[in-house]
Amino acid sequence: MVDKVIVITGANGGLGRALAQRFASDGEQVVLLGRTLAKVQEVASSIGERAMAAACDVMSPASVKAAFAEIAGVHPRIDVLINNAAVFDPFLIEEASDDQIMNGILTNLAGPMLCSRSAIPMLERGGLIINISSESVDMPFPHLLVYQSTKAGLERFSKGLQLELENRDIRVTTVRAGQMTGPGQSAVMEPEAGMRFFQACLQRGFNPMERGSTQYESATGLFRYLIDLPADMHLDIATYQARKSG
Known part of the structure; x- marks a missing residue:
């Protein structure tokens, strides 16, 4: 069996790193993309x-095009693109800076669009694009309006892109992920923002700390399942939640 080539954005830490480690241990070829080259090089070296x-x-757009041109120099074809890179930054809209709003929109929504555009010509029949959304789309989390809106937009993008690519036998799946944690966690809130977010959650009647967290390594099994789906199956959206164990 020929190794699959799996491209993962935001692979310097968290889920992206765990996915790269899992797939490489499964015998696949992995391409780690990240904003800071030294960080993804460190993970790749390990x-x-x-x-x-x-x-x-x-x-x-220029950086994405350059990255996929570099990939093509080593891997002329790819099998899977996982759009994992995201910005998780809690704030109120009335207090938001320009950068907070634009970074969220560009990273969480425009980024997957740009990466998909560059990946599609490299994907052969049977290829797969996985876009990672969030359970927060359907939950009353406070201070996350930009994050929730971009993830909801990403889910709509996935549905439309599946229709565009159906005749080319390229599947597009959304993974609506629950709360996660583990080694190399990259989404760390500023203490003040984190405290305000936590207090606002309590005011809305739920405690994020009581909901449990899925380990990144545990979540990789779902992505393995999606990649290994038979050719006559398609999963539009896969949703998982964290649960306390033990």
């Missing part, structure tokens, strides 16, 4: 010869 690292700022 994985070994099955990993390639490339700098990619998903907010920049």
Whole structure:
């Protein structure tokens, strides 16, 4: 069996890193993309010869095009693109800076669009694009309006892109992910913003700390399942929640 080539954005830490480690251990070739080259190079080096690292700022069309041109020089075809890079930054709209709003929109929504555009010509029949959304789309989380809106937009983008690519036998799936944690966690809130977010959650009647968190490594099994789906199956959206164990 020929190794699959799996491209993962935001692979310097968190879920992206765990996915790269999992797929490489499964015998696949992984391409790690991240804004800071040194960080993804460090992860790629720890994985070994099955990993390639490339700098990619998903907010920049030029950076995305350059990254996929670099990938094509090593892997002329790819099998899977996982749009994992995201900005998680709680704030109130009335207090938001220009950068907070634009970084969220460009990273969480425009980024997957730009990466998909560059990946599609490299995907052969049977290829797969996975866009990672969030359970917050359907939950009353406070201070996350930009994050929720971009993830909801990403889900709509996935549905439309599936229709565009159906005749080319390229599938597009959304993973609506629950709360996650683990080694290399990259989404760390500023203490003051985190405290305001936590207090606002309590005011809305739920405690995020009581909901449990899925380990990044545990979540990789779902992505493995999606990649290995039979050719006559398609999963539009896969949703998972965290649960306390033990």
